[in-house]
Amino acid sequence: MRADRLVATLLFLQDRGRVTVPEVAAELEVSERTARRDLEALAASGIPVYSQRGRGGGWSLVGGARTNLTGLTADEIRALFLVTGPLSATPELRTTLRKLVRALPPTLRPHAEAATRAGVVDATDWSRNAVTADASHRSALQGAVVDGIRVRLGYAGVGKPAGERTVDPLGLVAKAGVDYLVAGTDKGLRTFRLSRVTSVEPTGEPVVRPPDFDLATAWRALSGAFQDGMYAVTARARVRPDTLALLQRLLGGRVRVGGPLPDGWTEVWVDGPAAKALAGHLAGLGAGVEVLEPPEVRRWLARIGAELTGMYAGERADPPPGP
Structure with a gap:
């Protein structure tokens, strides 16, 4: 105090x-x-x-004399430095924090410096390698957002060649180690993954900002629509006891666990964006999961099984060696 x-x-x-x-x-x-x-x-x-x-x-x-002190309390300073540890902070942010430390009274400096060493924030998902966007593209988009300048954006969608479009940059969002641009387009608000951006060219024209635009609200709406698409199909299945933990680890919140069945297996409901995609996820678990419904997921599993059998029919069916 x-x-x-x-x-x-x-x-x-x-x-x-x-x-x-x-x-x-x-x-x-x-x-x-x-x-x-x-x-x-x-x-x-x-x-x-x-x-x-x-x-x-x-x-x-x-x-x-005056100081550059910002008016932050000791608890606020500690919170700021805790969430901007050496792994999560960009070089620019680390420079800013060093300047802030020098601006603090000596009595507060040890707390700030200790907080920077107390932890790091690593938002990268364990299930994939980190994909880092070109730093120059990120910097250019940050500048366009702050300055309110429209840009010509080079962008390569999934399975599509790079194309160019004119967008109104409205904000940047980081989710689980992946950066996204929220921008206005001729089709309304859209998100663009920064790792797929190929070029950024400012047009010099001012951004057209929707009335009462709020980045957090817009992101919730856009990400909510995407998330709804991930739950378009639900399969009811039974899972072997030694497979349940792996299923939950692979699909996380898309698995809802029911009660135990008389044969010792467990009833589950699994969500996915489409019958084919859901079948592809479950096929890797082999006989550890049996889909009971809907029929379209079962048909896709049968097709996947037939294709794999035809491709590997000559191989031994012994389990692969352990690590």
Whole structure:
């Protein structure tokens, strides 16, 4: 709490230019003795604060000096540095944080520096390799968003050659280690994965921003529509006990577990974007999963099984060796 009071006292000094002990005590709702101690602590910490006795006296910053202190409390400083550890922070952000540390009073610096070493944020999904977008493209899009400039975007969709389109950059979103651009297009709001961006060319024209646009609200709507597509088909199945944990690990929240069946297996419901895609996910688990319905998922599994049998009919059916 004292570190927070020192910050508040310094900001009060900066705002008033000169203050008295009673004024500080009233502003911070502390005793005059505590206020005097805090002012003396600021002076002892190296901040150019001095006192002048007599009529019109008080405490002032030497020469009207000011600091770049942002007004953050000790808890806010700790939270800021905790979420911007060395792995999650970009080089630009790390430079900014170093400047912020230098702007803090000495009493707060150890907390900030310790917080940077306390943890890291790594949003990369274990199930895939990290895909990093070209840094120049990210930087260009960030600039376009901040400056409100329309861009010609080179973009290669899944299974499609790169094409070019003119978009209104409205914001950048990071989800599970993947960066997305939210932009206005002639077909409405769309998302673009930064790893598929091939070029960014500012047009010099101002962005057309939808009325009352809010990035967080727009992202929830866009990602919600995508997520709904991931739950377009639901299969009811039975799972062998030694396969249930693997199924949950592979498909996560798309698996809903029911109760145990008389034969020791477990009933589950599994969601997917389409019958073919869902069958492809489940086929890799072999006889550990039996789909009971719908019929279209069972038909796709039968087709996949027949294709695999035809391709590998000459191979031994022994299980592969362990790692």
